[in-house]
Amino acid sequence: MENNLKSWNGDHYFLNLRFLLIVCVFAGNAIEPLISRMPGLHGLYVWIFTFHMPLFVFVTGYFAKPNLHGPAGRKVLAQIALQYVIFQSLYSLLDAAVFKVQNIHHSFFAPYLLLWFLASHFLWRIFTAALLKWKKSAQLAASLLLGVAVGYLAVDGTWFSLSRTFVYLPFFVAGYHFRAEWIVKVFTPKIRLLAGAASILVLAAAYLWGERLPLGWLYGSMTYSQLGSYLWYDGLGRLGMYALQLVSSAAFLSFVPLFTGRLTDYGRRTLYVFLLHGFIVRLAAASPLYASIHGAWGVLALLVSAVLLTVMLCQPAVRKMASPVIEPPVDWMLAAGRKTRTSAEIRISK
Numbered sequence: 001m002e003n004n005l006k007s008w009n010g011d012h013y014f015l016n017l018r019f020l021l022i023v024c025v026f027a028g029n030a031i032e033p034l035i036s037r038m039p040g041l042h043g044l045y046v047w048i049f050t051f052h053m054p055l056f057v058f059v060t061g062y063f064a065k066p067n068l069h070g071p072a073g074r075k076v077l078a079q080i081a082l083q084y085v086i087f088q089s090l091y092s093l094l095d096a097a098v099f100k101v102q103n104i105h106h107s108f109f110a111p112y113l114l115l116w117f118l119a120s121h122f123l124w125r126i127f128t129a130a131l132l133k134w135k136k137s138a139q140l141a142a143s144l145l146l147g148v149a150v151g152y153l154a155v156d157g158t159w160f161s162l163s164r165t166f167v168y169l170p171f172f173v174a175g176y177h178f179r180a181e182w183i184v185k186v187f188t189p190k191i192r193l194l195a196g197a198a199s200i201l202v203l204a205a206a207y208l209w210g211e212r213l214p215l216g217w218l219y220g221s222m223t224y225s226q227l228g229s230y231l232w233y234d235g236l237g238r239l240g241m242y243a244l245q246l247v248s249s250a251a252f253l254s255f256v257p258l259f260t261g262r263l264t265d266y267g268r269r270t271l272y273v274f275l276l277h278g279f280i281v282r283l284a285a286a287s288p289l290y291a292s293i294h295g296a297w298g299v300l301a302l303l304v305s306a307v308l309l310t311v312m313l314c315q316p317a318v319r320k321m322a323s324p325v326i327e328p329p330v331d332w333m334l335a336a337g338r339k340t341r342t343s344a345e346i347r348i349s350k
Contacts, residue, residue, distance in 0.1 A: 010180020011063075012260045015267030018059050020256060022270040023310050024052040029114070029281045030306040033290045034299065041299060043207030049218040050202060050248035057168040058249070060121060061128070061175025068129055068176070071334075077122060078330040078337075084111075084118040086325050087275055091115065094279070099286055109160050114278050116161035116221070123165045124172040136177050143170040144242070148235040151224040158221050167220035170242070187254060195254035202248045217241050266314040272326050273313040280309060 028048040035042040067076050091113065092106040106112075111119045131139040143166075150157070150166035157163025187195070216222040217237065224234040257263060284290070293302060312318070319326070 009260065010183065012264045013180060013183055013256060013258055014059050014062055015265075016261070016263045017055065017253070017256045017267070018270045019263045019267040019310075019314070021052050021056045021059065022273045023307055024048050025056070025114075026273065026277050026281075026310045027303055027306045028052060029277065030284070030302055031299070033285055034293060034302075038299070039211065040207060043203070043210045046206040046210035046213060046215075046218065047203040047248075049215070050206065050244055051252045053168065053220070054171045054245040055249045055252065056117075057120075057124070057171040058175035058178070061124070061172035062178055062180075064125060064128070064172075064176055068125060068132075073125065073129070074334060074337075075330060077125060078333045079328065080118055080122045080125075082328045082330055082333065083275070083326070084108075084115060084122070086328065087115055087118070088112055090325075091278065091282075094282065099282075110158060111161050113282075114274065116158070116164055117274070119161040120165040120168065123161075124169060127165075127169060128173055128176055131173065139173050139177075140170060143173045147242070148238045151234060151238055153223055154225065155223065157223045157226055161221075163223060164220045167238070171245075183253070184258070192254040195251045198247065199251035199254065202244075202251060266311065269314045269316075269319050272318055272322060273310050275326055276313055276318075276322065277309065 028045060031041050031045055035045045064076075067073050085108070088108055088111065095101040095104055095106070127143075128139075131142060134142070146166045147168070147170055150163055153162075155162065214227060216227045218241070220241075224230070224237075227234075229237070293299060
């Protein structure tokens, strides 16, 4: 075991984590239409939401290390912006042309469903880069303060994913500064066993008492007033959620394989699952599928289908077909930006 750890690759561990998280994202979105009539499923849904988005943001911050600054950073920002425009347009077109949704307001400033992550990712990178001149402890403290303070604003928290951007900013900052070797130092076999037990306890608590917890607190998309709370100490509720998410997230890490395997390869293409699975879930919700699910076997089939579809969307063939819209070329945008800046500099110099 010790010899194996000498050749251990931390990036591969986080790729494994990223795949397991995208499975949870797909599964959570797949069961959401059922949680109001299946209490046990509600508990599973709450358990998933205690860790899957905090950890997804965390791992996104971790992989931002080599490309937060400079030309590489600008390229990533341009690609995120283009992805957002493409998929915001596609989802809106689907609502208008296929589902005939009435009285819905489509705006690029109101991210459609899961697209909040793209809007927030764009801003996380900017805010993290701006904070880097500070000490790491000050960066984390500032991000926590912003995550608590945003809830007091008298605005719609979903507007350009404002609330989630700041609520999840601490996880992005923490991921950016996280060193992979800490995993093998901290997660000894004994600790992994204890952490796995802790995760199961969180699941049991979610099953027993999850319905008492307003889901808005887990989503992070609402201000305190939108959650129906108007007290000066509401920020303590957000700190309590951070504590729950930290414990649940750390416990879930015990399930992640340490070494390279098939999950590692799948983890390289989770962006495809993230952006495409929404179409599948949206189509399923508009079909008679959920009306036909009444018992445990139907739920099990739904969860197995979510896992299999996740694996399918991670295949190289899907990347080959969908890469023009998932990873659109942005060199033309960067070239146009450089040309515009050069022209502006020439005019100013004159």
